[in-house]
Amino acid sequence: MNSTLVIGSQFGDEGKGKIVDYLAEKADCVVRYQGGNNAGHTVVVNGKIFKLHLLPSGTIRKKNSFIGAGVALDPRVLKQEIASLEKEGIKVNLHIDPRCHIVLPYHNIIDIGKEEALKEKNIGTTRRGMGPCYSDRASRIGIRFDDLVAEKRFKEKLDWNFPYYVDLCKKVLGKTFDFTQEEVFQEYVSLGKEFKKYLTDVSIAVNNCLDKGKNVLFEGAQGTLLDNDFGTYPFVTSSHPTSGAATTGVGVAPQKLKTVIGIVKAYTTRVGAGPFPTELKGEEANTLRNAGNEFGTTTGRPRRVGWLDLPLLRLSNRLNGFTELTITKLDVLSGMKKLFIADSYTLEGNKVFEFPYANHLVEKVTPNYVEFEGFTLEEKNKENLREKGFSALPYTAKKYLSFIENKINVPIKMVSFGAERNDLLKK
Ligand code: IMP
Numbered sequence: 001m002n003s004t005l006v007i008g009s010q011f012g013d014e015g016k017g018k019i020v021d022y023l024a025e026k027a028d029c030v031v032r033y034q035g036g037n038n039a040g041h042t043v044v045v046n047g048k049i050f051k052l053h054l055l056p057s058g059t060i061r062k063k064n065s066f067i068g069a070g071v072a073l074d075p076r077v078l079k080q081e082i083a084s085l086e087k088e089g090i091k092v093n094l095h096i097d098p099r100c101h102i103v104l105p106y107h108n109i110i111d112i113g114k115e116e117a118l119k120e121k122n123i124g125t126t127r128r129g130m131g132p133c134y135s136d137r138a139s140r141i142g143i144r145f146d147d148l149v150a151e152k153r154f155k156e157k158l159d160w161n162f163p164y165y166v167d168l169c170k171k172v173l174g175k176t177f178d179f180t181q182e183e184v185f186q187e188y189v190s191l192g193k194e195f196k197k198y199l200t201d202v203s204i205a206v207n208n209c210l211d212k213g214k215n216v217l218f219e220g221a222q223g224t225l226l227d228n229d230f231g232t233y234p235f236v237t238s239s240h241p242t243s244g245a246a247t248t249g250v251g252v253a254p255q256k257l258k259t260v261i262g263i264v265k266a267y268t269t270r271v272g273a274g275p276f277p278t279e280l281k282g283e284e285a286n287t288l289r290n291a292g293n294e295f296g297t298t299t300g301r302p303r304r305v306g307w308l309d310l311p312l313l314r315l316s317n318r319l320n321g322f323t324e325l326t327i328t329k330l331d332v333l334s335g336m337k338k339l340f341i342a343d344s345y346t347l348e349g350n351k352v353f354e355f356p357y358a359n360h361l362v363e364k365v366t367p368n369y370v371e372f373e374g375f376t377l378e379e380k381n382k383e384n385l386r387e388k389g390f391s392a393l394p395y396t397a398k399k400y401l402s403f404i405e406n407k408i409n410v411p412i413k414m415v416s417f418g419a420e421r422n423d424l425l426k427k
């Protein structure tokens with residue numbers, strides 16, 4: 001049994017796509033288990049940029065790909081992504097669990113309508129219909145992949161859902177649809193027919209892979225602080241971007257999960273609203289945002305940026321049980337004179353090391369920073385790194401990294417210092 005989980009330790013966008021791509025080389029199977037096309041995973045291969053939202057990033061490596069039961073699946077997006085990879089000569093080898101819930105066009109409208117109705121209290125969702133789709137699942141009115149592939153079952157479910165949401169959207173949210181039930185039915189039945197060949201009991205298939213000792217790579221989407229329970233609720237996503245979700249979102253037992261890699265960006269970013277204790281503002285923020293090209297893969301929104309936050313990472317490590325860490329985008333900090341890491345917070349006069357359980361407390365914290373000398377990672381340093389590995393890191397960068405390692409008490413096994421596949425140090 002050989003399984004690896006890749007988990008976002010912060011607010012998402014930690015650079016999981018690149019690490020997954022590297023790990024996928026040795027994987028036999030790649031699996032997604034939560035979230036949907038709210039995710040945006042960027043992978044750069046020989047200068048070519050791939051942006052995937054729904055398919056596991058390992059699909060680019062032509063691996064056996066699985067979409068587990070816990071994924072909210074938008075079939076329109078799936079169709080586009082399969083087509084875009086096939087255009088590049090990448091044939092997808094895909095398996096979709098029949099239990100996956102389907103995102104339908106009315107979910108997007110409800111997502112937008114709710115955000116508008118919340119006014120200044122809006123969450124800043126990706127507007128991809130995630131909340132409404134997962135709400136249907138929890139309310140037990142959802143339409144699953146198993147229904148999509150069967151015209152009769154799909155019709156029955158749509159006959160109930162569609163008029164219900166026409167009414168709700170009109171009366172409660174003041175939104176009308178620019179599509180009819182019949183149009184949705186025709187389009188989605190045809191998508192169902194096209195995708196029927198992918199239907200597989202993913203729980204059985206992945207368990208078989210694990211039992212045969214194959215390498216299975218579980219690709220998390222979003223980040224831990226966006227967890228529906230343990231994140232900064234209500235400024236969170238509607239699924240669980242934590243390691244436990246790999247069990248419920250695929251249908252495998254927890255003891256089958258072995259290596260849990262926490263992906264930690266060398267600083268912190270957040271897209272959308274919600275508390276962010278180490279956030280930077282003004283010129284400092286602009287410099288970091290531009291250096292890191294911190295603009296959303298899915299929505300293009302400028303990301304909020306700030307220093308690395310250890311109370312946040314302690315929460316993340318507690319929830320996920322990281323066996324190793326990967327630090328990403330270290331090169332983005334290059335050239336900054338001083339760097340800062342928040343080791344603790346002051347909350348109502350007390351020093352606290354753990355991330356508080358609720359936003360009204362998180363909003364009151366002041367980070368206590370430890371200051372570090374900056375470092376330079378220019379092209380010539382990068383060449384050196386590619387050749388010599390970890391030892392070639394500037395002394396001050398090593399100090400920055402070992403501080404994180406010692407404080408979180410999890411070994412750093414990889415460090416990424418650029419977008420390309422080769423810009424990766426391994427221990
Ligand atoms: P939703 O997942 O679209 O409902 O959005 C809920 C919150 O999660 C918003 O703050 C989004 O910006 C954030 N979010 C969702 N997916 C991602 C992601 O893949 N990366 C970063 N933030 C995300």
Ligand code: MG
Pocket residue numbers: 012013014039040041297
């Ligand atoms: Mg992303």
